[in-house]
């Protein structure tokens with residue numbers, strides 16, 4: 305006979321023939337459905353994978369915790385430690401996209417954020433969906449961007465059905481890249497040769513055609529290349545829709561709950577510690593944008609994200625809005641549904657400096673006016689900044705965290721996190737649910753393991 309304290313109540317249990325009581329036998333005798341619970345023995349959460357290896361001793365304290373979404377039928381009552389199958393640190397667009405994809409597959413999630421949903425880089429972005437942004441040559445990032453862009457229409461259709469009161473302002477109305485002189489035009493032409501290989505349409509426009517496409521452009525614009533396949537979205541609204549859709553499917557978002565550390569058992573994380581308590585889990589995803597580096601460091605791992613500040617400005621409203629995103633070598637203009645134009649952006653490696661600067665805003669103003677002189681006459685409504693999650697090689701960091709069995713990373717999306725959200729959600733859900741990581745090879749956190 306063994307006496308255990310189960311959820312605060314002392315109870316006697318019959319030991320097995322060998323005089324021992326294993327955790328699985330205890331669970332069975334209590335009639336608990338293990339799919340929806342977390343178990344702590346003497347205060348330490350035991351992951352499901354480790355249940356079989358735990359032998360209980362006389363006097364042990366066992367806590368059986370009902371997960372979010374609930375349903376430990378017939379088991380001991382009160383939940384003491386909150387938890388879910390997956391805990392995601394960071395409720396930017398990336399954390400929300402992962403929570404959405406996981407919850408569609410029936411996986412329970414809790415998303416923890418120090419602030420409110422989507423209030424960091426995700427809120428600061430321009431919402432441009434342009435995998436060919438800087439006409440880099442074909443490679444893993446452009447491929448990933450194109451795959452993500454192609455998922456967008458279906459993703460948005462689903463979100464519109466699930467969250468009909470949020471208009472995500474999604475338009476595949478093209479991106480117009482413009483050149484201010486012949487040298488820039490030559491650079492743009494350089495990208496045209498990849499059109500077939502990438503399977504995109506790219507249309508070269510001369511000086512007069514470019515103004516037919518966008519009449520408000522400056523006379524200085526020497527030509528351009530139009531990509532009708534690209535587009536834009538409201539980064540704020542799509543993140544709101546994602547977080548709502550995930551919550552409708554049982555995910556939980558806890559705001560004002562920074563992850564401050566982790567409970568571990570061997571090479572597994574068993575719970576995320578926050579200022580609002582600990583959250584038990586089978587898996588953890590680190591999706592804290594540029595703050596992923598210090599979070600991973602708490603697990604002794606190297607995820608070298610770097611904050612790259614971007615400043616922005618809202619101008620307008622324009623009586624006749626621009627027809628699509630206009631992208632120049634020194635800045636871009638994004639027409640938004642409310643008639644304002646978002647003008648951006650600086651790219652500054654200055655660490656976490658939480659401010660705009662006169663110099664940065666002046667550069668944005670100059671670039672905006674150079675593209676479309678009308679910008680000079682528009683009111684400056686507001687200015688802001690955000691920190692892009694940069695990585696040393698410019699590629700996202702997606703996949704298992706080296707040294708840990710149940711920790712994954714999804715960050716480093718730099719200038720393209722809004723674009724890359726659908727594909728990131730899918731690939732991370734494939735990894736977590738099905739263990740598939742082949743498509744993540746180029747982005748694996750492992751590439752920084754030695755550094």
Ligand SMILES: Cc1cc2nc3c(=O)[nH]c(=O)nc-3n(C[C@H](O)[C@H](O)[C@H](O)COP(=O)(O)OP(=O)(O)OC[C@H]3O[C@@H](n4cnc5c(N)ncnc54)[C@H](O)[C@@H]3O)c2cc1C
Pocket residue numbers: 393394395396397398399416417418419420421422423424425426427428429430431432433561562563564591592593594595596599613614615616648649689690691692693714715716717718719720721722723724
């Ligand atoms: C000015 C600007 C313009 C941009 N324009 C575009 C664009 O047009 N198109 C595009 O595709 N991309 C654009 N981007 C890039 C895009 O915004 C980012 O790549 C994307 O938002 C990254 O999302 P994220 O969820 O990884 O990070 P974030 O949005 O930064 O979210 C990370 C979250 O983690 C939380 N967090 C931090 N530490 C902790 C902790 N310890 N515990 C819990 N939570 C924590 C933060 O509070 C934050 O909410 C732009 C970025 C900027 C700054």
